[in-house]
Amino acid sequence: MFHPLRVSEVERLTDDAVAVTFAVPPELRETFRHLPGQHIALRRTSGGEEIRRTYSICTPAGADPVLRVGIRLVDGGEFSTYALKELAVGDLVEVMEPAGRFVLTPRAGRFAAIVGGSGITPVLSIAATLLAREPDARFCLVRSDRTVASTMFLEEVADLKDRYPDRFQLVSVVSREEQQAGLPSGRLDRARLSGLLPALLPVADVDGWFLCGPLGLVVGAERALRGLGVPRARIHQEIFHVDDAAAGATPAASSAAVRAPAHSTLTATLDGRSGTWPVQDGDSLLETVLRSRADAPYACKGGVCGTCRAFLVSGEVRMDRNFALEPEETEAGYVLACQSHPATAEVELDFDR
Incomplete structure (x- = not known):
């Protein structure tokens, strides 16, 4: 879920990078309490198109969270260009709750x-x-x-x-x-x-x-x-x-040659509610869900951030790219919905696990 948060600071780090801090109101402190290493997705609309990007939180985790991210300019990057050239203190940005499993629970x-x-x-x-x-x-x-x-x-x-x-x-x-x-x-x-x-x-x-x-x-x-x-x-x-050349040289673990069915349906559970929809030719499972559920989680759509991670309850899928899930996660049955296509006539995903 996204929440509108106000920018409280924009600090120039280098010629091509800034640190952006968001003010977290008291009623959302628990929502934005993060684990060390987690990230947030930021969303804005430009020219009628929705843009989402994921950025890691750089501040220490604590009971009273300070939500600060580092943003580096990417060639042609719509959100990073906006952040470096336009974003200012007082602006409102839609921010998704912290997510991610690249974390370390403090221990000796x-x-x-x-x-x-x-x-x-x-x-x-x-x-x-x-x-x-x-x-x-x-x-x-x-x-x-x-x-x-x-x-x-x-x-x-x-x-x-x-x-x-x-x-x-x-x-x-x-x-x-x-x-x-x-x-x-x-x-x-x-x-x-x-x-x-x-x-x-x-x-x-x-x-x-x-x-x-x-x-x-x-x-x-x-x-x-x-x-x-x-x-x-x-x-x-x-x-x-991940550049395109590297992506082509590093296929997903589950991308073995499988024949796509002529017709397939997807059943997905999200926030406790389930639905079943036909998968249109060439669409990913995430795209199928988004046609009916705009609240489906995603950010990069490139197999990198892991925001669209879901558990494969039944059926088989072909995953084009995977730069986000650990081997033990794919072995346990998790897939990236943005990169997954049906390999059986029926597929069921659970985004809540």
Whole structure:
């Protein structure tokens, strides 16, 4: 469900990024209480077209939530262009309740993150919440940015380093300029991470790895960790950008060749109410639901954010892309409705599970 929230602050972070803070009224504090690492979807209408985009919350989780997101300009991005050039204090924006499973419940242990660019956003919330709540926790952040000037949340990360010097470790790498100190410039690919990570921390002792950023970085980091013997269950991922070439090279786990039925119907349960509708030729299951239920959850429609996650109660589907669900989620029966097409004459989804 979306709620109109007023913008209380717009802070310029870099030449192409801003942090936007929303005022949460007392009656909605419980609604917008988030877990560290979760995101919100923002909605606006432009030229008669509805635009939705998902942005991670960067502030620590707490009883009195501060709803702040980082937005980086994307070439041709309608919402990011609006946010950087037009959005102002006092404006109203429709905001969906926090969602997402790229989260860490604070507990004792050693944790680490590998992030690229705006991938710092959810990890900043995760690290800040963990270190504040759990004195027996340690966190290592390995971040990659194009240049120092393009680095988001420099002050916030530096504050964590100053506040927790014995428990927060920071390693910064830039890919497009030389630094006078620190690591040599260049991309953090699989080969480089395979050599770097064991020199930074005891890889086998890390209780959870959080990878966030562009697809290439996340895939390279996962492969490096798996090559170093890290169990898959300790690796958590969130993709922030997928280009078309990469998307074509990374099909969904359930996209094996299956023949679509000539006619099919979808039964879906959402907010306790069920309905059954015919699936039009070529439509995704999300598009089928949206024709009758405008409140169906979605944001990116690209298989990246996971907002449209639903449980497959019965039938079979073909999922075109999946950059949001963990393997254990797909094994448990969850699919992305925006990427799913019927592979049997009848399909049933449950958005409430």
